[in-house]
Amino acid sequence: MSRILLLCAGLFMSGLTFSQYSLTVSEYATDIVPGQTTYRMYVDMINPADFLSSVYGNEGDPMSFSTSDGFYNDPLGSTVASGINPAFIAFFPTIGADSWITIGIDSQNTGDEVQISTVQDAEQPYVPAFDSGSAIDGQDILVNTQTGGAWYVLNNTPNGLPDENMQVLVMQFTTTGTFSGDMNFQIFENGDGSTDIRKTISFDGIGTFLPEGDDGGGTDPVFGCTDASACNYDASATDDDGSCAELDECGVCGGDGIVEGACDCDGTLPDVGYDCAGNCLNDADADGVCDDFEIAGCTDASACNYDASATDDDGSCAELDECGLCGGDGIAEGACDCDGNVLDECGVCGGDG
Numbered sequence: 466m467s468r469i470l471l472l473c474a475g476l477f478m479s480g481l482t483f484s485q486y487s488l489t490v491s492e493y494a495t496d497i498v499p500g501q502t503t504y505r506m507y508v509d510m511i512n513p514a515d516f517l518s519s520v521y522g523n524e525g526d527p528m529s530f531s532t533s534d535g536f537y538n539d540p541l542g543s544t545v546a547s548g549i550n551p552a553f554i555a556f557f558p559t560i561g562a563d564s565w566i567t568i569g570i571d572s573q574n575t576g577d578e579v580q581i582s583t584v585q586d587a588e589q590p591y592v593p594a595f596d597s598g599s600a601i602d603g604q605d606i607l608v609n610t611q612t613g614g615a616w617y618v619l620n621n622t623p624n625g626l627p628d629e630n631m632q633v634l635v636m637q638f639t640t641t642g643t644f645s646g647d648m649n650f651q652i653f654e655n656g657d658g659s660t661d662i663r664k665t666i667s668f669d670g671i672g673t674f675l676p677e678g679d680d681g682g683g684t685d686p687v688f689g690c691t692d693a694s695a696c697n698y699d700a701s702a703t704d705d706d707g708s709c710a711e712l713d714e715c716g717v718c719g720g721d722g723i724v725e726g727a728c729d730c731d732g733t734l735p736d737v738g739y740d741c742a743g744n745c746l747n748d749a750d751a752d753g754v755c756d757d758f759e760i761a762g763c764t765d766a767s768a769c770n771y772d773a774s775a776t777d778d779d780g781s782c783a784e785l786d787e788c789g790l791c792g793g794d795g796i797a798e799g800a801c802d803c804d805g806n807v808l809d810e811c812g813v814c815g816g817d818g
Contacts, residue, residue: 486511486652488666489632489673497562498537503639504671507632508650516625516653517568517633519700522591523613526649526665526701528606534642535603539563544595545581545616546637547574564595564603564638566616569624571634579622584698585614606646615700617651619693620658645669651701661703663687750777 487509494503508517522528542563543549551572554561567581574580583592591606591614593599608614618624627633638644647667654660664676689702695709696718710719715730724732728741735741738755745755752759754776762775768782769791783792788803801808806815 484511485675486650486662486664487673487675488648488650488668490668490671492671493637494562498559498639501537501562501639501641503562503637504644505634506636506638506648506668507630507634508652509673510627510631510633510652512655513627513631514655515627516620516656517627517635518620518625518651518653519615519617520566520568520635521613521615521617521649521651521701522608523699523701524609524611526663527609528591528614528647528649529608530636530638530644530646530648531605532603532638532640532642532644534640536564536644537562537639538595538597538602540597542597544592545583546570546572546634547578547580549573562639564636566592566595566636567624567634568616568618569626569628569633571637574624577623579618579624581616581618581624582693583614583616584700586610586612588612589614612697613699613701617693617700620653620656625653626656643670649701663701752776 489507489509490504491507492502493505495501497503510517520528539557539560539562541553541557541560543565546565546567547570549560549563549565549572566583570578570581585592586608589608589610589612590601591608594601594604594606596602625633635648635650645668647665650664650666652662652664654662666674666676668674687699687701687703688706689699689704690697690709691702691705692698692709696712697708697710712718713720713722715722723730727733728735736743738746738757740746745753747756748754749756759776760772760774761777761779762772763770763782764775764778765771765782769785770781770783785791786793786795788795796803797805799807801814804815808814809816809818811818
């Protein structure tokens with residue numbers, strides 16, 4: 466029988482504060498999916514106004530999450546908590562065990578809450594690992610490229626603020642196996658974006674885990690693109706370095722678009738004499754045949770000198786004369802036949818008289 470477990474830690478931690486930022490992984494439920502356990506992961510805050518901006522990974526601060534037996538993704542679930550409709554859980558209980566990532570919410574955003582945003586390296590995606598039926602459904606996650614990846618919300622939205630237990634929910638996952646990983650968090654102390662704090666925390670199983678090298682304060686500036694609408698947005702960046710870029714018309718981040726003279730992103734060139742739409746560059750008589758390819762000649766198919774290759778009639782069309790010559794003058798004046806003979810005195814054409 467499926468049974469939901471109360472978060473025991475939440476019962477005695479309510480109203481308390483933490484002495485330093487930390488990570489707590491606790492059991493949330495068992496047997497929603499028979500034989501599997503559902504866990505939730507929280508960032509523990511120090512101040513009630515502290516704001517969790519993002520969970521991220523990159524080349525300098527790798528993020529990883531691995532399980533010994535994979536993790537469960539429900540076919541009706543979502544990769545992010547804001548895609549979970551709580552009304553469906555009563556009819557499809559296993560949605561409640563779906564694995565997802567989040568900041569502060571465990572279902573569709575309401576009121577001033579916002580949807581969870583994600584960014585990822587196309588060469589090292591992590592979001593599909595939370596998508597049922599994807600190529601990496603339930604597989605281990607590693608984010609360690611220069612581009613990196615993150616899930617985040619913008620400052621001053623309710624999602625990033627701690628709950629009554631001084632915690633911010635960042636992940637739910639369901640598995641039959643063991644689990645471990647390394648997570649990186651961006652925190653704005655008391656919601657002040659200038660007091661950017663970065664924490665890297667390793668975890669193994671359930672419990673509360675402390676940051677590596679925790680000094681309780683901020684870190685050095687991280688330069689990168691801070692515009693969330695840019696294609697190279699870096700959720701871990703604290704100072705904008707002017708590198709923000711947009712997708713060009715070919716879908717390349719910061720690209721130059723279609724090369725001058727080409728017709729498409731593959732570099733296809735137009736045929737000689739035509740533009741990319743197939744229109745003539747020069748067509749003085751507007752007959753649809755480019756000036757460069759026009760051929761003068763007789764275009765009358767009934768003429769004896771008809772030229773099937775001609776595109777423009779040059780007035781040279783001719784007819785067969787009475788002697789069978791194309792454009793000929795026929796029987797010469799005074800002659801009686803095409804050979805130039807004349808009538809003799811006996812009236813015979815070409816006769817001897």
